[in-house]
Amino acid sequence: MKRSRPDIGPLFYFATAIVLGSYFTFAAVQGDFGLFNRIQIDAEIKTLTAQRDRKQATLAQLENRTRRLSDDFLDLDLLDERARDILGMARSDEILLR
Numbered sequence: 001m002k003r004s005r006p007d008i009g010p011l012f013y014f015a016t017a018i019v020l021g022s023y024f025t026f027a028a029v030q031g032d033f034g035l036f037n038r039i040q041i042d043a044e045i046k047t048l049t050a051q052r053d054r055k056q057a058t059l060a061q062l063e064n065r066t067r068r069l070s071d072d073f074l075d076l077d078l079l080d081e082r083a084r085d086i087l088g089m090a091r092s093d094e095i096l097l098r
Contacts, residue, residue, distance in 0.1 A: 029035050068075040069082070083089075090096055 068078050
């Protein structure tokens, strides 16, 4: 009676397929371009977008005040407010809160 050894070829290919599948699954979840990194990037995008929107609103306010104090358009109330603030003066009918 002759004993036959089991074929090792299919076992080798099956083990190789499992190792490669595990590697690519790990890379898809935790790699540089993986799922976890993508979630972190999306959160950072939301944070940076909110910062950008706040800075744009501040810029719009500053542009408005600059335009109101320009030579072409002079807002006398704003000019009076800024002059009194810089000089530290107040009118007699004003109440100052500090």
